[in-house]
Amino acid sequence: MEVSPISTCTGFHHIHPRATPLSFPLTPRISTTSSSRGRGSRRSSAAAATPTLVDISCNDPQNGCAVDAQRRHSKAYLARKNAILQVQQSPHLDSALQRLGGVLKVQDLNVILRNFGQQRRWQDLSQLLAGGMKVKDGYSKALELVQELNYNGLQMDSVMYGTLLAVCASNNRCEEAQSYFNQMKDEGHSPNIYHYSSLLNAYASGGNYKKAEELVQDMKSSGLVPNKVMLTTQLKVYVRGRLFEKSRDLLVELDTLGFAKDEMPYCLLMDGLAKTGCIDEARSVFNEMKEKCVKPGGYSYSIMISSFCRGGLFEEAKELAEEFEAKYDKYDVAISNAILCAYCRAGEMESVMRTMRKMDELAISPDYNTFHILIKYFCKEKLYMLAYQTMEDMYRKGHQPAEELCSSLLFHLGKIKAHSEAFSVYSMLKYSKRTMCKAFHEKILHILIAGKLLKDAYVVVKDNAKFISSAAIKKFAKSFVKLGNINLINDVLKVIHGSGYKIDQRLFQMAVSRYIAQPEKKDLLLQLLLWMRGQGYVVDSSTRNLILKNGHLFGQQLIAEILSKKHMRSKALKSHWMTNG
């Protein structure tokens, strides 16, 4: 595998002093064997890459201007601004509203609604609207909303309903949208074209074309004429409902009305067709669009490239990616991902690296998909360390890698003896919010034992003993007692005993041998002997002889007493225990 293209990117983000440099693992450390770096050094490089709050605030030349601007506003205005911020940031929205509702005007609530909608804080939004009610129960929630707003002396206005309907639609909350729409009408607001298209958009997610058609009729009879957005949204309804004949007819209608001059309606249809497996039909819509001199852009290419990738047509995907690159110069993260995916699937390493550099130059931040595509690709090319570095970068940027990806990478890292990197992947999954399959713990345990990372192995066993087979526990115990940190041997024995595993005489004898080899740890041996006896373990004769033979190392009297069942509570033993235990 030729890896030099990656090395040429080394230190790219040091050359470009941008605010958010793309830190792909474009490093010269590429190797298919284990890196010699310890985990500590990786952490410090991560820390160096993350700017601190101090860095940011000290470099903010606009701070002063903001303060001046604030001074020019009235007190009431500032109070409202402040109230908006407080409501947005409050973890208890209903109480914040109760406290601040008197200050807020209708337009302020709109600001808050939009903000939550943009951030997809659906839970917050429904809490804001329903005073903490469950997200379900759309209709009663609408009633709660009225109560909540009335309580705060506020009433929904037409624009607010517009925002709210749009939020419902983009969150697939069809029932809620309908309910708010009705409520709005009940309150005497007549719906305008914005309300109708939002509700129509809400119907699209369920492909509910019957209701959609009724709504369009309803709108027409109220005297409104469907415009480009309305008809395009209706096309979306048909596409989502897989009514492709109706979709085509509507596209013709849009075209006749002069509403199909941009690629959007074509994109809707192509995407729907491709996702239903009709890739040939999608391709012909794409070509038809080009023939009609509709200017294609990132969306249509991204749909087609991704569809080809999904359908296994990697060469065609690659060709389309190249065509896009040759003809267009507008990139964003979605088209970049589609292009990356095409090159990855076609195995075009040079092009993958070129695309990564281009993203870097254009300051396009990689997102979850970018990382996912790249890690999968690097794994496929057996560039496991590069895949690992990419995953680390992904994690640092706040994305949680999927379990299957972690599992596969962890397995390969183990194979190439990158033990600590494998453990790092395990930890990323463990500390993310994702679920972890139970077998994962045992997998990493074997890798850690192979890499003699016994302290980490101990932590894994301690936290997950119930998910680990007794054979693996036994293997761990043997390795640890033989090679692990002597100060932890007793703890390890206690943990594996606690997990239901019986400590056999061989293991016990191994522990005793470790203590004999290091007589300064005699207290640990004494504690072990006491603990074992407390748990009902019997010292067999060979171990007993071994201890007695080396009794001078530990204090003959103590040893004799511990090994003697009759003097369990002797004075000497007690005082020893008090001072050293």
Add this chain to the structure above:
DNA sequence: TTAGGGTTAG
């Protein structure tokens, strides 16, 4: 101040 489109997935 309110409306429509694209990306992972052996």
